[in-house]
Amino acid sequence: MQNNDRDKKDGKIYVVGNKPVKELLMDNPRKVDFVAFRKGRRDQAVEEIIELCRTQKVPHKSVSAQDLDYMYRGNHQGIAARCATLDYTPLEQLLEDAVDAPLPLIVALDQVQDTGNVGVLARTIHALGGAGLIVCQHHGAYLGAGALRSSAGALNKLPVAKVGNLANAMKDCVNYDYTLYAARMTSDSANVYTAELETPAVLVLGNEEKGIRPGVSKFCHHSVHVPFQREFDSLNVAQAGAIIVSEFARRLG
16 A cells, blocks of 8 residues: 655655555645656556546656656655645635635736745735735646745645636636736836725736746736836846735735
């Protein structure tokens, strides 16, 4: 029998073995970051797991036997699922509950990959009464022990929704009557200190290098930026997000 175990080095949690991985995908697919299976393995058990990954939209990949052994030092039966260290909230539940938060503002991260930035943002959002986070299932930061440490525990208290398609998630936010703000400097973006800010709202923050993708930004109603008093390249996503979230909190207060 296989079961859960934790890699002591990086705090990642793995479920290994055919039956436990299959049951996890059937019962709680949102908990799974990705499934790795040994390259060349083709049998009914692994085919059933791959099909579950496809239907549940869980990332999966074949890896070498050496890589699999490195991921999990034990009897993994040629398959391992890396799991989140926190429980995710369904997007619909987050959107329904967010209006009752002290600050009805959700922050959506478009492929933000630095775990420290995510943790610091979560800390700020939680402290200022924000409603929660939306993160990408693909190409987003791994919310493991590092992110939890930098959030000072806020990620265990703040609702976090993990979505496979952020553009579709933003469309859902619009359908729930949220006003969407893109944090970016464009020709028509407004100074966040003088812009009209209304809630319930979603603040979209982009990838550290590429910014917000066009497919995501097209659902945003407004763009806002932090004005600089000196020539400077940019703020990192955690700094910019904290400033904008605090301005929403100041207006509401």
